[in-house]
Amino acid sequence: MPHRQCQCRDREGKSCRIRSIQAKCPIMVRRYYNLPSLIALAAFEAAARHLSLTKAAEELNVTVGAVSKQIRMLEEEVGNPLFLRRHRALELTREGETMAAALKEGFERISSTFRQVKTSGGQSSVTIGCTMAMAHLWLMPRMSAFWGSHQDIAVDHVISDHPRGLDRPDIDLRLRYGNGEWPDELSARLYDDRIFAVASPAFAREHAVETLDDLAQLQLLSVEGMDWSWTTWADFFRELGCPNRRLNVRRFNSHVIALQAARSGQGAVLGWASLVRPLIESGDLVQLSSAEIAAPHSYFVTWSARRPLSRQAGLLRDWLLSLDD
Template sequence: MSRRYYKLPPLTSLATFETAARHRSFKGAAEELGVTPGAVSHQIKFLETELGLSLFDRKHHGNNLTDHGESLFAVLQSSFTAISSTLANLRRSASDKEVILSATTAVSFLWLPPRLSEFWKLHPEIPVNQHVTDNPDSQGIAVDLKICYGFVENESNQKHTLFQDELVPVCSPKFAKEFPNPSIEDLAQAPLIHLRAKDKNWSNWFSWFSALGYKGKISPGTHVNNYMIALQAASDGMGIVLGWKHLCKPKLDSGELVILGDTSIPAPSAIYIMSEKEELLPENVKILRDFLISKS
């Protein structure tokens, strides 16, 4: 008889590996798991010994996965996500129709409010619990739907496009009057408001100027770690922020912010809504998802 029915290594080592692979960092995994980096390294080495192969490439700086590591990470991430979703559904009572929706601060405050208000008028029986986070790796809460920019490959998820966007410089009306018709070179040296986002998928001033072929110096400007703070700083006349034209529509329509000049680029990726595979979704989750897609 096998000492383990499924012939699996200890689940602790598998979970530790999945965390380290997701972060691409032993330190990041240690912080999430509440242990030391040394303990993470010990579990990874144990798993590699158990499997008889290397999961991380230690010949170069960083924690890059080997082909075997990438293969194991993909199946573990898919499996753990499915387990998490199943457990979340089991914890709910049969009468619990609440839908947990995750989105960034900007999407939660700029794009969702009018759509959720309309949804509740049509479906007052379906409560929606918003999970607002700007950290793509936030853990500890199982969500039914996630609105995000770009896409993290995960076989257990499905995605639907909500909207494509356009990246434009935006500022206060007063600032625009003092800085009319700027060239690319003028914009690069203007007071720029930079966003230090935890989610590296989001575009920034450096990628925006690069896409336009500009290779010169860029103003260091002001740095903030939240997009809503960046928009407020621009509204207060502190400088120019990289605006997502569709996302910022409420502030553009109100006149609080204006587009500076006529230079723009399409956003490299789209805003998506992600969920579990169709067969795993409760009906109320499907109703909210389909409504948001129809209103995008």
């Protein structure tokens, strides 16, 4: 059997010195699961999730060129392009979508298992995510009851007002406002809600509101720009049968900050009953008029459809569902 030079190269680019094809080249030995480079898979998964090489590079703390190189190597090994390179944009091919879905599910399972193993020798933990307003005004006032009866479970919190800020594999449960349907998530409804105008007591005394016309003429504080499932003042008046009004609106991308502005007398803000009830009971805010609407969406607790909940996460979910709003 003839001898010939092995054509592979090591990570430093040096040619392999094994000359007999009867010997096993250590570089060419495949991994047990016949997988490509895990570095390349991680680079592709990040780029597919962001649809951006730049954002993937920022997440992985490497250069854009390094991410691009890893993806090219992966595409060569797969034998098909995984991205369509548009002008200043990336688009997944059919093969890329298949790979991205498989990697997302796999990495989520690995992340969940890692955290379970990591904490198995100590206190069990559950991570729950929600918006700042939901955490501050609804969840936190209730959590002491759960901690009191489940002192062996540590609850970690991830707070984000960004629509995609809770799409992280390390979050077990999410409290979401919407129609109950989110990709790759199961959901259970917590409660429905009502929406009405609130303001500080001082503002209410200075601005008597007897009609919708009175309300429409006030300085209105609106939460817009982050999550368009959130009801705006225009939506509110339209639902009450009074569309096309000229409104004096100041916009915020945080409900907590808009509520703080209202508490300091800067205007009227729309309040979801479940969130503003503590502020009304404390006297910080008052309901300006009897006009109110049913919230177009409900609040849900959600969890991944791709992996089972831990016993601890299941306990927290069931406890949340047992609450009477």
